[in-house]
Amino acid sequence: MPFCVEIVPNESVPEPCAFPSTPSGPRVAVLAYDGLCTFEFGVAYEVFGLPRPEAGSHWYRYAVCAAEPGPLRAAGGLTVAVEGGLAVLDEADLVVVPGWRAIDAPVPPDLVRALTAAHARGARLMSLCSGLTVLAATGLLDGRRATTHWRYAEAIAARHPAIALDPGVLYVDEGRILTAAGSAAGIDLCLHVVRGDFGPDLANRVARRLVVPPHREGGQAQFIEAPVLREREAARLGPVIDAMRARLHEDRPLAAMARLAGMSLRTFQRRFLAATGLPPGEWIIAERLRLAREMLERPERVSLADIAAASGFRNPAGLRHHFRSRLGTSPAAYRRSFAGRRS
Incomplete structure (x- = not known):
């Protein structure tokens, strides 16, 4: 009723x-x-x-x-x-x-x-x-x-x-x-x-x-996560993707990832796209941004230089560039929104 x-x-x-x-x-x-x-x-x-x-x-x-x-x-x-x-x-x-x-x-x-x-x-x-x-x-x-x-x-x-x-x-x-x-x-x-x-x-x-952040920029992205691995590809690509996530701070050639998966480069790129919804290079950037966001959300203040190095962007300028182009906001603004939420 x-x-x-x-x-x-x-x-x-x-x-x-x-x-x-x-x-x-x-x-x-x-x-x-x-x-x-x-x-x-x-x-x-x-x-x-x-x-x-x-x-x-x-x-x-x-x-x-x-x-x-x-x-x-x-x-x-x-x-x-x-x-x-x-x-x-x-x-x-x-x-x-x-x-x-x-x-x-x-x-x-x-x-x-x-x-x-x-x-x-x-x-x-x-x-x-x-x-x-x-x-x-x-x-x-x-x-x-x-x-x-x-x-x-x-x-x-x-x-x-x-x-x-x-x-x-x-x-x-x-x-x-x-x-x-x-x-x-x-x-x-x-x-x-x-x-x-x-x-x-x-x-x-x-x-x-x-009990919400005091200000999120309008241009900030809706933060839609990339699709998880589709079951059919998980067995072969899962270990490779785990290895890529564990070494986001490194620049590893795609050819090396393809070899680890036991595929040709072309086959690896095609199956990676089918499994995740993103080409390998785009996926790596998205994962690096995910890690950077997690570090910015922490209550302990980590420098942008350390975040950039840990997430594979090398320097704060690279971090800011990808943050702005992909998420529509800056690392500093993103950090402030979580600081406001905690206070």
């Missing part, structure tokens, strides 16, 4: 205003819809809707608006009743679309019109995870950069080829249109907005309450 949750505005607030009169900050409207993604919805509430006494009287004013009438089903067996409709968007300064029921589910024309009108009036639009589907339907992202969960990127790109989709980053800030990648990346984007609206000190306090 589903559990019913009723979401209504503060009873002391007269109609037609859906937002409380206090605090006095930007008005944030979060969309609810049938099939609501409760995690993404919860992220938006946790950052923008939860009372923040430490912020004083100037904080976000929060409201929920229903994309369609009637009780709305939500993930996890919930049924949500929302009092406010799309008219709430008429007053919003920021509209958050917390996911969408399916990436191939149509977006109601009334919702498209309401979002387009809100944007034309000057409101910011934000999508979390699959919520990009909704913003894409407005056409406002055509010719702009955007991101979404890496699982949905290919399908959304096929439906909306005019969007410059970047599935390798955590979030994209295009001014008045902001998009986040999957799930937890929504927290990063929400904190990015708080930082821009209220400054780093308050954003860091919000992050501390959430």
Whole structure:
């Protein structure tokens, strides 16, 4: 039996205003819809809707608006009743679309019109995870950069080829249109907005309450791990890959690895790609970055020179180059994010 949750505005607030009169900050409207993604919805509430006494009287004013009438089903067996409709968007300064029921589910024309009108009036639009589907339907992202969960990127790109989709980053800030990648990346984007609206000190306090890193750069990669060995190749390539992992600090010729596997160089390269999803050279760089990240995450502070040497990048410049080109951030910024989490 589903559990019913009723979401209504503060009873002391007269109609037609859906937002409380206090605090006095930007008005944030979060969309609810049938099939609501409760995690993404919860992220938006946790950052923008939860009372923040430490912020004083100037904080976000929060409201929920229903994309369609009637009780709305939500993930996890919930049924949500929302009092406010799309008219709430008429007053919003920021509209958050917390996911969408399916990436191939149509977006109601009334919702498209309401979002387009809100944007034309000057409101910011934000999508979390699959919520990009909704913003894409407005056409406002055509010719702009955007991101979404890496699982949905290919399908959304096929439906909306005019969007410059970047599935390798955590979030994209295009001014008045902001998009986040999957799930937890929504927290990063929400904190990015708080930082821009209220400054780093308050954003860091919000992050501390959430027990998350205070700041991850939007360009930081989603850190999708490379595929593990496929069973068919594991017997022959497994020992070779173990040896490569154990000696990441060394530059070992691929021909030597092929000989160890008992294969010709060409056969080794082909089977390595089939087994791991990456050519050998790319795999080595990815593994070196994995080791470097692990060392940066440690509470004891290891110098960049020592990390570069241990991971096979030879010097800090090489480490920085590959970190920036593959992960979209710097070793120093990555280390700071984990230092903030520990504190």
